[in-house]
Amino acid sequence: MTQSKENLKSEFIQFAVDAEVIRFGEFVTKAGRTSPYFFNAGLFNDGTNLGKIANFYAQTLLDSGVEFDMLFGPAYKGITLASATAVALANKGRNVPFAYNRKEAKDHGEGGTIVGAKLQGKIVIVDDVISAGTSVRESVELIRASGATPAAVLIALDRMERVGSDDQLSAHSAVQEVSRAYGIPVIAIANLNDLFACLSAENADEKLAHYKNAVAAYRQRYGAI
Incomplete structure (x- = not known):
C-alpha cells in the first residue's frame, strides 16, 4: 500500500x-535568530536511521513527478544523503547513478573534484536543508559546467523562513529564492507547516505540544508565505 x-x-x-x-x-x-526548534540531519548517524531517511527522500522524489537521470550530493552532508537515496531508489525499482564533489580538487589518481558517475542528463541535488543556498549555487555551477541539467533540489526540511536581517527581511524564503534564481523546483520531504501540524494534533505528545506556541510565534515573525 502506497503512503499518501x-x-x-x-x-x-x-x-x-x-x-x-x-x-x-x-x-x-546561522542567521543569528533564536529558534524554538533545530534540525540536524547529521544525527541520522546509524544504519537504521540512515536507511529510513533515505526511504523518505526516495519516495518524496518519486511522488514529485520530477524527471531525473541521476543524483548529486554536495559535500559534505549531501554525500551520504545522495548515496543512501540512490540505494533506496534502487530498492523501489529505480536504479540511477550518483556523484558528489570534493571540497578541494584531488591532484593525484583520477584527480578532479567530482567522484562517482559522470554528470549527465537531468540531475537532482540532494541535501539536508537550504540556508544561504551556497551549496546549491556551487552544485548548479558544477552540473552546468559538465553539460548536464539541474532538475531539482531535494531536501529534508523546508524551514520556510524569510531571509535577511530582522530590519531588512525579504518577502521570500531561502527555498523560494533558490527556486527563482535557478528556475528549478525545490522538493522538501516536509516543511515548517507540517511540523506545526504535528505539534497541534490532538494526539500530540504533551512535551512536544508545549512548544506549539513558540513555533507559532516564530513562524508568524519569520515565516514566508
Missing part, C-alpha cells in the same frame, strides 16, 4: 522527532 503524501510528511516529522534530529528548546541559527 500527507502521511509521508507526518511520519517523517515523527521519525525525526523520535530520532532527536528535530529538537526543541532555544537554538541560535
